[in-house]
Amino acid sequence: xxxxxxxPRYLVIGTGKKITLECSQTMGHDKMYWYQQDPGxxxxxxxxxxxxxxxxxxxxSSESTVSRIRTEHFPLTLESARPSHTSQYLCASSVYRGDQxxxxxxPGTRLLVL
Amino acid sequence: xxxxxxxxxxxxxPEGAIxxxxxxxxxxxxxxxxxxxxxxxxSPELIMSIYSNGDKEDGRFTAQLNKASQYVxxxxxxxxxxxxxxxxxxxxxxxxxxxxxxxxxxxILP
Numbered sequence: 001x002x003x004x005x006x007x008p009r010y011l012v013i014g015t016g017k018k019i020t021l022e023c024s025q026t027m028g029h030d031k032m033y034w035y036q037q038d039p040g041x042x043x044x045x046x047x048x049x050x051x052x053x054x055x056x057x058x059x060x061s062s063e064s065t066v067s068r069i070r071t072e073h074f075p076l077t078l079e080s081a082r083p084s085h086t087s088q089y090l091c092a093s094s095v096y097r098g099d100q101x102x103x104x105x106x107p108g109t110r111l112l113v114l
Numbered sequence: 115x116x117x118x119x120x121x122x123x124x125x126x127x128p129e130g131a132i133x134x135x136x137x138x139x140x141x142x143x144x145x146x147x148x149x150x151x152x153x154x155x156x157s158p159e160l161i162m163s164i165y166s167n168g169d170k171e172d173g174r175f176t177a178q179l180n181k182a183s184q185y186v187x188x189x190x191x192x193x194x195x196x197x198x199x200x201x202x203x204x205x206x207x208x209x210x211x212x213x214x215x216x217x218x219x220x221x222i223l224p
Contacts, residue, residue: 033212042118043158043202043214058211090157100165101146103204103212105157 023091118215137203146206
């Protein structure tokens with residue numbers, strides 16, 4: 001059982017607002033990810049991190065930022081929300097056993113931008 | 115060409131039969147392959163991972179990998195109604211990113 005948490009679970013917000021989606025894990029995993037998923041569509045990688053002070057861009061990174069100041073915490077910030085940001089945001093963390101990576105997902109945040 | 119391709123379905127399989135889900139990938143040097151199950155409105159849940167050519171079995175699930183053909187599949191034996199979900203294929207490429215396919219919707223007919 002993976003202990004990875006996301007808050008808020010649901011968020012409705014107006015255009016232009018700055019929002020931060022929180023993700024925390026208590027498993028001590030170094031690698032963490034943010035994905036965006038629209039209904040019935042694939043997960044798109046937004047950002048990922050190898051550990052503290054490491055952040056890497058995915059395919060949809062241009063409109064958001066992340067930080068990794070602590071191992072357990074990987075927040076995602078949208079500086080100016082737009083209706084096109086309406087989606088589900090999934091956070092994940094990974095554990096390595098040798099070179100084999102196992103990824104665990106949080107429950108997700110559903111974002112609606114009006 | 116998309117990096118990870120799956121038939122979106124829906125794939126309808128009678129209860130008790132074998133469900134076969136397929137996935138192809140474009141990055142020839144990919145080394146890690148994953149199958150996730152995602153129920154509607156929920157997060158993906160890892161079912162199987164496979165790293166070597168051949169078959170890997172875990173209970174009713176068997177993952178098959180053919181790197182030469184860039185093909186990975188998931189077989190579900192004795193399909194149950196609770197297996198009805200979207201199955202996501204994911205591949206870890208040379209850049210260390212885990213990339214997902216669009217998923218195949220599986221519907222088990224009672």
